[in-house]
Amino acid sequence: MKKFAPIFLVTISALFIISFVSVKDDQLPMADKNNGGLYLPGNFKAVVVVDSLEGRARHLAVNSNGDIYVKLRFPDSIGGNVALRDTNHDGKADIIKKFADYEDKGSYGTGMRIHKGYLYFSSQINVYRVKLNPNTLVPDGKLELIVHDIHPEHEHDAKPIAFDNKGHMYIAFGAPSNACQEQNRVPGSMGIKGCPLLNDYGGIWQFDEAKPNQLQKDGMRYATGLRSVVAMDWNTADSCLYVVAHGRDDLRLQFPRKFSAWQSAVLPAEEFIKVKEGTDVGWPYYYYDPIKKKKLLNPEYGGDGKKAGNGAKYAQPIMAFQAHWAPNDLMFYTGNQFPQRYKNGAFIAFHGSTNRSPYPQAGFFVCFVPFKNGKPTGQWEIFADGFAGRNTVVSVSDAVYRPMGVSMGPDGSLYISDTEKGRVWRIFYQGDKTKFTNAQLAKMELRKKLPGFKIPDVMRNNLMSGMLTAGARIYTTYCANCHQKNGKGDGNLFPPLSGSEWVTGGKYMEKDLAIRVLLNGLEGPIKVKNKPYNSVMPKHSFLSDDQIARVLTYIRNNFGNNSSLVTASEVKKVRASLQVK
CATH class of the missing domain: 1.10.760.10 (Cytochrome c-like domain)
Incomplete structure (x- = not known):
């Protein structure tokens, strides 16, 4: 069992913070000529806030005074987070400082949220918070340990964070398994009946947002049947928790006689789910087939790509995205800078797949889902694209940038972080918001015909052919x-x-x-x-x-x-x- 440092020994020197002064709607910066390499709809523009953070980036959060805080992907002995500030209002960070030297920084911990004047962030096994001081860029308060996970680090251990504004904090505990097999990642290994992993993993726990030194047993299991969740947010419009969950991997690798390479590339869906207390999404027994549009039995439990079993009794997605797009952040937009159609809608950052070979990898974009009364009012849209730097991504390492985190600034701008080089973009709207129409979305809709968005053809898009x-x-x-x-x-x-x-x-x-x-x-x-x-x-x-x-x-x-x-x-x-x- 990994030990964690006592709170009084943890210093602030290792957190990397980005800070910006408050910006009014009529004080937007000048956009980069090529929008920092991004394709955006209509009169949306972008500026690169910082080009390449040392340590790269995971999630980020923007304070009410414009300061930006980024969770580093590769922390060092100086800090696990970074802070940025733009002092001359050109949209570019000119002060960059690391902070928060905590013991278990890891490369997988991902949560970063600002709530009630505190900066909350997570490692793989801990959730911390520190009081923000509007007069200082780097927080000068005591770093508090809020939740500690006694289990050792493992895959799918991201610890995303959400709040319900009633004093509760929600933390996802990913499962260290593909489908609760007897031997993880061993081809043909069958699933364990009554999956014991569900006792401590594969779900979301509710905690007190302010109580220090909580363990998992101190929280309440809020939802279950979720193998891996990184994208999670509380929707204030209907006071409900939402997640975009990662689907399982390796159908062909684990069961080559039951699933083809094509099936493994296009199955299962990444599920956009409305989560209430007691929700059961069905992992490890079921996955959602986006083509058949229903939950099917996992092969580890006797499934063959056709058997539905009792899949209908589990929570169904409100929207299903293509397989292996890797949804890694979710944010409901509450600002006023963007056109009205974006109000209370959902932005989702797709980090890009690693599991679609021999077909092109896919994802690597930020999408938008229009919402009203807690339900999508239309299909998902491409909001920001161009991160990968190419239309066909053969291997994930070919992608120049991979979007990871999304956050809203005090003026309603949208900030996006990248894991590969540590770039941060700020997206804002210029022009008459009342004249925004669907016509401004037309060019983005055409991008859905590119290899990274369409369902691959079995023969024509097989990159292994020849x-x-x-x-x-x-x-x-x-x-x-x-x-x-x-x-x-x-x-x-x-x-x-x-x-x-x-x-x-x-x-x-x-x-x-x-x-x-x-x-x-x-x-x-x-x-x-x-x-x-x-x-x-x-x-x-x-x-x-x-x-x-x-x-x-x-x-x-x-x-x-x-x-x-x-x-x-x-x-x-x-x-x-x-x-x-």
Whole structure:
């Protein structure tokens, strides 16, 4: 169990804050010529507040005086947060200071909200708050620990924060599992009946917003059946909590005989859900199919992509988004700067997928959902796009920027943070708001025809098409002598590629490891599938980036392997890091 630092030992020196002076509606800054690279509807404009924060960014919050506070993605010994201030009113941050040196900063903790004069923020296992002082950029109050999670850090452990204005704070506890399997991420592993993880994970807990040192047991389980929630907000228009939940992953990887690569790319939906006390969304037993428009039984519990079981009895989404778009922030707009149609509507930041291979990755934009009386009044719209820097994203690392957090400034401007370079944008409206019509949305609607938004065609959009044939030829020429035509090795000197952790690896570093081995070679004792081998794998750096990408794609999708494709750009990046010619 990880220990946490006592409150009196935690200092403020490590929090990174952005601060801005208050801006009136008629004192908007001059927009960047290209809106900071963003595509926006009508007379919306944008300015880049800060181009690249050291430590990058997760969520952010804007104070009533215009100061901006950002949760860092990669905190250091100086601070886990940062503060920005624009002193000359040009929209650009000219004062940047880190603060809040707390022990468990981590890269996954994400919550950042301002509530009743306090800045609340979370790590993976703790929720903190500090009193804001309008006269100082960096908070000078005592850092208070409000909620501590006794469980160790794990996947889906983001700790988003929301408030109901009745003294309650809501915190999501993500589940460290795909579908509560007996063995997580082991292909074919079945789900545990009565899922014990639901005792402490996979839901939302309600806490006292001001009581220090609360544990999970001190809170009340408010909702359940939610594997992973990062986007969460309280809608004051109907006094209700809303989330946009991440759907499960790896349908093909876990059950290749039941689900195709295409099904795995387009299933399941990211669910926009209205959450009331007692809501059960159905995880780990069910997922929502956005094409069939109903909840289906997960394969870990006997599902096959067709069985509905008792899915209808669980909470249904008020809107379903495409699979693996990664909704990472939700904000209901209460400002007055934007045209009236945006009032009380929902802005959602989609961080972009990692689980749609061999089809293009998707998401990487901020959408808007019009709302009235607690219900969507129309379809979702593209509000801000262009973050990825390209229309087709083969691998998530190709995206230049990935939107993460959204927040509203005191003048009604919308602020967006990016995780890849730490850029922050400010979006505002210029022009006559009363003349805003649907015609100003037309160009944004056309963008839905781009690869990142439309449902991929089974054959035409399969990026692996052609790669497997070429990869097979390269494999036969350079690899089959040792690893054999069937990829099972010789059982003595040369290890198998079938099911090898060196080939498919972990969730995030799998490609880099395989690329490095092919470029650098490998010599000395190793273990593959828990069996020792001691031979020499020669360097294959003489192969081009494209050839290495093709042969690895072939290996990772044959011999019983079911992994994402490898691109030439990924090989090029690793080659450069190794300084291999």
